[in-house]
Amino acid sequence: MTADALEPLSFPIDAAGWERFSDERPRARLAAVQDVDARLKDGVALSAIERLELWNDADIALAEALSEANLLSEAHPDPTVRATAESHVQVMEALSSARLLDRDLWRVFADAAADGLDDEAARLLAHVLRDFRRGGVDLEDATRERVRILTERDTELSLTFSRNIREGRREVKVAPEGLAGLPQDFIDSHPVGDDGLVTLTTEYTDLMPVREYASARTTRDALTSAYNELAWPENHQVLAELLEVRAERARLLGFSDWADYETETRMIGSGAAIPEFLARLDAASAEAAAAEFVRLQERLRREVPDAETVTIADFWYLLSGLKHEDYDVDPQLVRSYLPFDRVLPGVLDVTGRLLDLEYVPIAESTWHADVRSYDVMRGEVRLGRIHLDLHPRDGKFNHAACFPLAPGIRDRSLPEAVLLCNFSRGLLEHDEVVTFFHEFGHLVHDILAGRQRWARFSGVATEWDFVEAPSQLLEEWAWDADVLRSFTANAAGEPIPAELVAKMRTADAFGRALEVRRQLGHSNVSYHLHVDRPADLQAATEGWYARTSPVQPLPGLHPYAGFGHLTGYGACYYTYQWSLVIARDLLSGFGAGLMDPESAERYRREILEPGGSRDARDLVAAFLGRDYSFEAYREWLTPRA
Structure with a gap:
């Protein structure tokens, strides 16, 4: 067959x-x-x-x-x-x-x-x-x-x-003036209630715009605090027991701790190598992050003269403000070119041209009317089927991820996979477009690697600390002026100007080291909760975040209760940065251009299509012609002015 x-x-x-x-x-x-x-x-x-x-x-x-x-x-x-x-x-x-x-x-x-x-x-x-x-x-x-x-x-x-x-959605109510700074379409979609207040939720469609645009610090603090209390107190005891269960299980199986158990099958090789890798990231980002933080602090004090602390509720707002003022990147202007109804076909078109695929819409019953389904075709051959469930609703997974649906087995079963995301139905932030490309990277990886003989190696069945690299690589296409020009348009039908994209790329470098520090915070929490198993989860989590980044956590909250990666990723959240090191190096294989057909064909053949049938190091070496290195990541993290 x-x-x-x-x-x-x-x-x-x-x-x-x-x-x-x-x-x-x-x-x-x-x-x-x-x-x-x-x-x-x-x-x-x-x-x-x-x-x-x-x-x-x-x-x-x-x-x-x-x-x-x-x-x-x-x-x-x-x-x-x-x-x-x-x-x-x-x-x-x-x-x-x-x-x-x-x-x-x-x-x-x-x-x-x-x-x-x-x-x-x-x-x-x-x-x-x-x-x-x-x-x-x-x-x-x-x-x-x-x-x-x-x-x-x-x-x-x-x-x-x-x-x-998933079921921990929170709401906060703010006075109408608390929406100052937010886009008009956001304000229009959040009417004042009978009580004279506006309701905001912890769904991404509210959270992300508020974090970036709300000039009222009290609004940012309130919604960020609510988000950092997701599933608390419900998940406190659940996590405490889960950490003990994993520690005992690892010990009985002959491992020193849960991190050691998890890493045996991963590229990094051992639990002890995790803090060593994190220390390397710390050293690479510390100086640049300190310089970036000074600018954030100065920017906050322009609005709050007596502010002593830049918190995580300030982080995206201050970054956005500085990028607007110092780099001439107005995020609301950028989003005016990114209506969802153009971004969706744009992602399909770009990845289709890159990977020699066509996505044919299918009118079939699914689990919800929002779901869009497509057959993935190459010529006359159907390679798989994808389902895109892209908008928030009650009871639905509230982040962004790719879910395998049917394993692809050569001559036996067709691969199918699903994106669960929570995008606005209107204008998107550029960060959401980057997320869309990222998650779509998992989706096409799962489909293209779905012609294996053995189910064990089908789809994204690579080492867990490599699996993010193809998706992180695909993010780069969301920063390319020619790629963006191919599908963006504002209300007048004009594509995003190349000059604006160039400014966006320059501005994106600012805050990059601080973002790595934020990711280091997540990685330290993930690792130390499993290895140290502190008696006071709240104090320990807040302490690791506080020590890792100059941007401070909001005090007294319980973000560990809503840290969904603690189940699947366990002690190994480090994998996002490990994969990013590889992804930045993989980009060098596209030296002839992001849409170069020869590079893309070699990438499909050497990285995506083998799935888990070969070790990740061998996949990377086959594509690059050498082992990967740390240098591309280091240069990306601290670009020359």
């Missing part, structure tokens, strides 16, 4: 259908996995390749069930469907961990002779055996059972943590 003959998913058309879809499909896949496991245990005479092929069948079933359930738990508008899907995530995660504790299954592969396997199959066998070891299969019985309990509890707590954030 050819790729274009593979059928995509078909979704229900009514509420009853969605209830069945969210319940019956994972149950069927659970049964399929159990059947595979029985056949493996009974198949004494199976060859190594036959054992791997059966394991692959189970991997496919698990990936299908988990991807669908994860998506529905985060995006479906019906809370009953979300709850059903979340319960199946927990069941399937428990099954996955239980399989890795099954000694009979382990022996199936421990006894498999690798003779005759090709390189990719041998790599899969090595990964499977490593997974069994990391699952705890070789521990004595009581310890093995304890690991099983801890693993399942980790899943339960992580799901609860994410659900509390």
Whole structure:
């Protein structure tokens, strides 16, 4: 069967259908996995390749069930469907961990002779055996059972943590004059209520404009404070227990701490290497950040003469003001060229031309009327299907991310993936356009890498500290004047001027080191919460943020309760900067221009299409012709004047 003959998913058309879809499909896949496991245990005479092929069948079933359930738990508008899907995530995660504790299954592969396997199959066998070891299969019985309990509890707590954030929307009320400085279209869409006040929410469509434009410091403080209290106090005890569960699990599995456990399978190699890498970032950014901070402090004191502290609620407002005043970049002028209805087709057009793809709109039922679906085509061949769910609503995932939906398996299943974002339906900030390109980078990576033989290597299944690099690289296209000119237009139909884009690029360099310090704060919180496990989460978190950056946290708040990356990324938030080091170097491979077809074809072939079938270092070396280095990142961080 050819790729274009593979059928995509078909979704229900009514509420009853969605209830069945969210319940019956994972149950069927659970049964399929159990059947595979029985056949493996009974198949004494199976060859190594036959054992791997059966394991692959189970991997496919698990990936299908988990991807669908994860998506529905985060995006479906019906809370009953979300709850059903979340319960199946927990069941399937428990099954996955239980399989890795099954000694009979382990022996199936421990006894498999690798003779005759090709390189990719041998790599899969090595990964499977490593997974069994990391699952705890070789521990004595009581310890093995304890690991099983801890693993399942980790899943339960992580799901609860994410659900509390998703449902933790907050509101603040401000006087109408508190909207001073905000764009007129924002003010028009926030009418004064019967109580004489304006309601603002912690949704990105309110939060981001307020942080950047609100000249009333009290408004910025109020909404930023509310955002930093998402899911508190609900998530306080959830996180406290999750940290203890992970620490005990890591210890029982023979690791010094959770960071050491997580990094064994990543490029960085060890937990101890995380603070070493963060120290390198600290040294590279400290001097430039200090100089930038002086300018922020001076700018704040023009409005608040007695201000002693620049807080995170001031950060984006002051940056925006300085970029306007010192670099002649008016963010409201920039956004006038970025209506959502032009940005969406623009992202599709640019990535289509770059990667030799066409996105054909599909009129199919999905989980919400906002969702736009497209077949991803190259010529007459359908490579996959994507779904874009791009606007906020109650109960929906409230950040921006790519969710796999169906694993791409050569000649078996068509890859599908979903973007869940929270963009305005009107004018976008340029930062939102950058985010759109970033998340779309994950999306095309998942589709283009979806022609693998083995589910384990399909899509964005690379080392977790490399997975952001292709997306961070694609952000660069959102800063290119020719790219932006191809789809932007203001109300008069005029594209964004190249001169303005040049100013934007110059202005973007200002504040870059301080932004790295902010990311260092997140990385330190992520790492130290898991490794140190402080008794006072609030004080410790506030302390790490305060020590990392001269831009201070708002005091007395609980941002750790809404730090969604603490579940999936665990102790390893460092990966965003690790990937960025690589992404800045990958950009050198486009020396002939961002839309150069030869560079783009080589990038697709060497970086995107292999998925996880090769180690990330080998992918990068194949594209660059050398190992990656830190120098491109260093130059980007501290550009010459």
